[in-house]
Amino acid sequence: MKKTTKTEWKPGNMLYPLPAVMVSCGSNPDEYNIITISWTGTINTNPPMCYISVRPERHSYNIIKKNKEFVINLTTEQLARITDFNGVKSGKNIDKFKETGLTPVKTKKINSVLIEESPVNIECKVKQVIPLGSHDMFLAEVVSVSVNENLLDEKTDAFRLDKAKLISYSHGFYYKLGENLGRFGFSVTKKKKKNNHKKKIK
Numbered sequence: 001m002k003k004t005t006k007t008e009w010k011p012g013n014m015l016y017p018l019p020a021v022m023v024s025c026g027s028n029p030d031e032y033n034i035i036t037i038s039w040t041g042t043i044n045t046n047p048p049m050c051y052i053s054v055r056p057e058r059h060s061y062n063i064i065k066k067n068k069e070f071v072i073n074l075t076t077e078q079l080a081r082i083t084d085f086n087g088v089k090s091g092k093n094i095d096k097f098k099e100t101g102l103t104p105v106k107t108k109k110i111n112s113v114l115i116e117e118s119p120v121n122i123e124c125k126v127k128q129v130i131p132l133g134s135h136d137m138f139l140a141e142v143v144s145v146s147v148n149e150n151l152l153d154e155k156t157d158a159f160r161l162d163k164a165k166l167i168s169y170s171h172g173f174y175y176k177l178g179e180n181l182g183r184f185g186f187s188v189t190k191k192k193k194k195n196n197h198k199k200k201i202k
């Protein structure tokens with residue numbers, strides 16, 4: 001690899017790329033809201049757990065803190081503009097479901113709403129709220145996951161998340177996902193010999 005020189009920056013958040021998800025919340029139609037979140041991630045496999053970090057001044061903050069529930073809705077190329085809109089406008093002043101035309105659908109395991117147009121909806125119950133400084137971290141357990149049936153391969157039933165056209169967020173910009181570089185473990189997997197069957201026929 002080519003050598004390069006480095007310059008040191010003051011400490012800051014440079015962990016990219018990140019998801020930009022739409023978090024839906026609220027327990028009744030007057031309260032339903034959507035907030036775009038990038039400070040989010042998976043933190044445990046069993047039980048399945050994740051987090052979102054939210055500034056207390058956000059309209060969604062008190063809704064999530066009171067109800068102890070929220071839904072992480074994954075975002076797609078088609079939803080990019082709406083995702084950004086929900087990250088710059090506050091539910092204090094507008095009904096984001098009405099403004100964006102997104103469809104609120106009753107959740108399965110919590111008392112809230114998920115976003116119909118999102119291909120993957122992750123219902124979460126808050127277990128802990130950890131004040132960190134600028135943001136509070138909501139540690140949550142995943143209690144239900146809904147996925148679009150059209151992402152299941154008709155023949156094999158495999159979940160084709162690549163077909164969902166998910167987006168990422170990196171240093172202020174939204175991106176499409178790129179090419180598949182290999183499956184988990186590909187660095188140590190032996191390559192299958194190509195045209196093996198042809199050799200046998202010969």
Ligand SMILES: Cc1cc2nc3c(=O)[nH]c(=O)nc-3n(C[C@H](O)[C@H](O)[C@H](O)COP(=O)(O)O)c2cc1C
Pocket residue numbers: 020033034035036037038039040053054055057058059060061083084086087088089090091092135169
């Ligand atoms: C890409 C993107 C990522 C964001 N990530 C976060 C985040 O992780 N935490 C947060 O508190 N606000 C985040 N925001 C800002 C909120 O989404 C924004 O302030 C929103 O208007 C709050 O909506 P609300 O007042 O209706 O809750 C993000 C905004 C964008 C555009």
